[in-house]
Amino acid sequence: MRLARVVLFYSGKSNVQTWKFFATLSLVLFWAAMNDIKKLTRKILRFRDERAWKPFHNPKDMALSLVLEATEVLEHFQWKTERECREHIRHHKNDVAEELADTLYWVLLMSHEFGIDLRKALPRKLKKNAAKYPLEESRRLSHIRISRRIRKTRVKKVP
Numbered sequence: 001m002r003l004a005r006v007v008l009f010y011s012g013k014s015n016v017q018t019w020k021f022f023a024t025l026s027l028v029l030f031w032a033a034m035n036d037i038k039k040l041t042r043k044i045l046r047f048r049d050e051r052a053w054k055p056f057h058n059p060k061d062m063a064l065s066l067v068l069e070a071t072e073v074l075e076h077f078q079w080k081t082e083r084e085c086r087e088h089i090r091h092h093k094n095d096v097a098e099e100l101a102d103t104l105y106w107v108l109l110m111s112h113e114f115g116i117d118l119r120k121a122l123p124r125k126l127k128k129n130a131a132k133y134p135l136e137e138s139r140r141l142s143h144i145r146i147s148r149r150i151r152k153t154r155v156k157k158v159p
């Protein structure tokens with residue numbers, strides 16, 4: 001709500017003022033998010049080191065653990081329709097959150113152990129993905145897929 005008010009305020013300003021404001025805001029938000037990654041990684045390292053688990057964390061077993069935790073996210077949705085999945089999330093949000101957190105634990109731990117700076121890797125990969133999936137083409141394909149899905153739904157409803 002506050003952000004909406006700020007956007008409204010700046011929409012009445014000149015383009016340069018608006019551009020400067022949003023560029024600064026983006027930098028601040030980006031810095032805050034990146035700082036969160038550092039803080040979370042420090043918490044994870046403390047948790048692991050207090051338990052003396054580091055000797056067991058070789059690359060293969062960490063990768064296995066990452067995938068296993070990701071499959072625990074998947075377990076929540078196995079054999080469910082899209083509607084059932086959304087219903088499940090509503091009633092089991094905390095359980096799903098725990099599995100996502102378990103997955104993130106391994107992502108952050110692995111990136112730390114491998115000397116990978118996710119603050120740089122993520123924007124770099126997003127840039128690469130943006131080139132791989134150009135905006136117009138992606139939107140066009142998405143529109144086609146949605147249209148097909150709607151058509152399929154209509155066909156199913158006919159007795």
Ligand SMILES: [Mg+2]
Nearest residue numbers: 069072099102
């Ligand atoms: Mg788990």
